[in-house]
Amino acid sequence: MNWEQLLSLRKAGDTNKRLRKEQNETRLGFEVDYDRIIFSSAFRSLQDKTQVIPLSKTDFVHTRLTHSLEVSVVGRSLGRLAGQKILEKHPHLRTIHGYQMNDFGAIVAAAALAHDIGNPPFGHSGEKAIGEYFSNGNGKRFKDQLTPEEYQDLIKFEGNANGFKILTEDRPGIPGGVRLSYATLGAFIKYPKESLPHKPTTNIGDKKFGVFQSEKEFFKEVAAELGLISTGESKNARFHRHPLAFLVEAADDICYTIIDFEDGINLGLIQEEYALEYLIKLVKDSINTKKYHNLETRADRLSYLRALAINTLITEAVEIFLENEEAILKGEFHKSLFDKSRYEAQISDIIKISVDKIYQSEEVIGKEIAGYQMLSHLLDTYTQALLPEEGTAPTNYNRLVLKMIPNAEEYEDLSVYGKLIKVCSYISSLTDSNIVASFKKFKGLKI
Numbered sequence: 192m193n194w195e196q197l198l199s200l201r202k203a204g205d206t207n208k209r210l211r212k213e214q215n216e217t218r219l220g221f222e223v224d225y226d227r228i229i230f231s232s233a234f235r236s237l238q239d240k241t242q243v244i245p246l247s248k249t250d251f252v253h254t255r256l257t258h259s260l261e262v263s264v265v266g267r268s269l270g271r272l273a274g275q276k277i278l279e280k281h282p283h284l285r286t287i288h289g290y291q292m293n294d295f296g297a298i299v300a301a302a303a304l305a306h307d308i309g310n311p312p313f314g315h316s317g318e319k320a321i322g323e324y325f326s327n328g329n330g331k332r333f334k335d336q337l338t339p340e341e342y343q344d345l346i347k348f349e350g351n352a353n354g355f356k357i358l359t360e361d362r363p364g365i366p367g368g369v370r371l372s373y374a375t376l377g378a379f380i381k382y383p384k385e386s387l388p389h390k391p392t393t394n395i396g397d398k399k400f401g402v403f404q405s406e407k408e409f410f411k412e413v414a415a416e417l418g419l420i421s422t423g424e425s426k427n428a429r430f431h432r433h434p435l436a437f438l439v440e441a442a443d444d445i446c447y448t449i450i451d452f453e454d455g456i457n458l459g460l461i462q463e464e465y466a467l468e469y470l471i472k473l474v475k476d477s478i479n480t481k482k483y484h485n486l487e488t489r490a491d492r493l494s495y496l497r498a499l500a501i502n503t504l505i506t507e508a509v510e511i512f513l514e515n516e517e518a519i520l521k522g523e524f525h526k527s528l529f530d531k532s533r534y535e536a537q538i539s540d541i542i543k544i545s546v547d548k549i550y551q552s553e554e555v556i557g558k559e560i561a562g563y564q565m566l567s568h569l570l571d572t573y574t575q576a577l578l579p580e581e582g583t584a585p586t587n588y589n590r591l592v593l594k595m596i597p598n599a600e601e602y603e604d605l606s607v608y609g610k611l612i613k614v615c616s617y618i619s620s621l622t623d624s625n626i627v628a629s630f631k632k633f634k635g636l637k638i
Contacts, residue, residue, distance in 0.1 A: 192520045194277065194284055196418035197433060198294065198374050203359065203367030203409070212289030221297035224375040225263075228305045231369055233357045234259070237307060239622035241314040253454055255307045258446060263304035265505060266442035270299030272509045273438060277516070295435065301371070302378035302439045309354025311619035312626045313562030320566040321348040321615055329571050332580065333607060341608040343386035344403045345615065351382055351401045353619050356612075359409055363601070377417045377433035380410075381440055384422075384429035391423075394525040395440075396432045405612050420522040431522030434512075441508040441528045444538075449500050452541050453493050455549040463489055465544065466496055472537050474499040507532055565630040566618065572633050573614045577602055592633075 200209035200220045214220060228234050237255035253261075274295025277284070284290045311317030324330040326346040334342050344352070358376065359368045371379075382401035391397055402410040407428050414421075414430050423429035452469070455461040477499045486492045511528045518524040529538055549555065576592035579585055593599050596617070602610050621629065631637035 192418050192420060192431075192434070192522070194281055194290075194520075195288060196416070197377065197435070198284075198288075198290055198298070199372065199377075199416050201373045201416055202370045204370070209372075210288070211294070214289070219294070219297065220372050221294055221301060221375060224301040224371045225297060225304060227369050227371065228301060228308070228358075231308075233308050233620060234305070236620060236622050239624050240307075240310060240312060241317075241623055253450060255310060258450070259304055259307050261450060262306060262439075262442045262446045263300045265445050265501060266303030266439055267296040267300035268505050269296075269438040269442055269508055269512075270435065271296035272505070273512050276509075276513050280516075298372075298374050298378050299435050299438045299442065301375045302435065303442045305354060305358060305371075305379055306381075306439060306443055307350070307354070309352065309357050309616075309619065310350035311348075311353070312566070312621055312623045313559055315350075316559040316562055317566060317619070318348050318350055320563045321570065321619070322346050323563075324567050324570045325611075328567055330574060330611075333574075333578070333611060336607045337611075338404070338608075340385060340387050340404050341612075343389065344608075345611060347386055347389070347400070348615060348619075349382075349386070349400055350619070351380070351399060352386070352403045352406075353616055355380060355402050355410065356406050356616055357620070359406055360616075363598075373413050373416045374433075374435075376413050377419065378435035378439050380433065381436050383410075383414065383419060383432055383436075385410075385427065388423075388427070388429075391429075392525075394422075394431075395527050395530075396422075396525075397429075402428060403612055405609065422522070432519075434516070434519045437512060437519065437524075437528050438508070441504075441512075444527065444529050445501055445504045445508070448538055448541050448545075449497050449504070451545050451549060453497050455545055456493055457490065458549075460548045460552055461544060463493070466493055469537065469541050469544065470496050470500050473503045473534060477503065504529075504532075504534070507534060562623075562626070565626050568630055568633065569618055569626065570615070573618070574611065577610050577614060578607060 198211070200211060200214070209220060237259055240255040271292050274292040277295065278290065278292060311321060313320070322345070325333065325342070330345065355376070357368065358371055358379070361367065380401040382396055382399040384397060384400050385402055385404065385407055386400045411428050414428070417433060419430040419433060421430055452461065456463050456466055474496055483492060483495060486495060508528045511531045512519070515524050515531070529535060532538065572592055573596065576589040576596070579589060596602070596614070602613060605613065628637065
């Protein structure tokens, strides 16, 4: 892979090549990507989607929206620091093509901003609820009507693939969806493959999948434009990662490791004494102990430690990325950046205590159980209306349900798979509160 291709400014529907040196410096294409994501309705819905605790009423607990904003800030720093060194190593990118350090930051920031845009309500348990509806629930009846790849998309429903769908799917009057540059789309795709084969290798890019069958052809177009290296047979859409996807992943890893841990302490789920104990190796070279002990509130002390820890991990991630740049460009780097970190043990310890004390707390598990029930009921209600069982006459109830589906006419000419993946994407777009309200409405508990 080469950086000139990887930094492509092309967007869906373009007929002419976009050149960096011809860009308007007051409104660069990569910065436009960020703006388009910020103003999208899918991004706004993240304000009421789970990051740590579903339906939390505590104002300092992160939602997917605040988490995404913070990941984008960290991603921008990672991109700029890496971009500065890349331009020094490959000066022709600046002198001939006009790329600047901030371009790398803008790409990573935009991709990081969108990284959770396809996640369903109730976090990762929402993905599992959708998948299990089709693997073990009433949705299993569709298996014989789908190809193996289409069925895999549903039983392993993936928020990353749904994010790519949201960002690129044609809508009436809006071809190309949000119309982001291909460089940003490439950095966004952490798992540049379709759903099958499932985990064919231990390569980090094969851990999950990043594209549904409905977007497969456009994904292949993006990969070809960027010069991504194919890792499978020609019929499979499976590629090595865009290098900047490693920085997007690192930004996410930094934020959920440190900030979810901070949320757990603020919520009283983790003792404050653990903060310094678990973060000390990350902050020992930069902490001002006098300043730390002069901070009077727990929130201020945690904020100070968090800032120092994030800065340490940003520096570490960029160093690892630059040390392995050549291997990454050749498709020979198969781990996340922090798998190579000297702080890997500390990061693992922090994540473990967060899992034990936060993600598996009674409050979280109780709400996730409720989320399973609500998502399954909505899927059943919508799929029965859109695709009634063979030999079953449409009921008046199903006709009424169809009227509740936004733009229901768009489903009419779709295949069975097209209808199912579209309704899953629609349900995924709902917020945690929307799901609760819709469930109560269909159950007759709310008018």
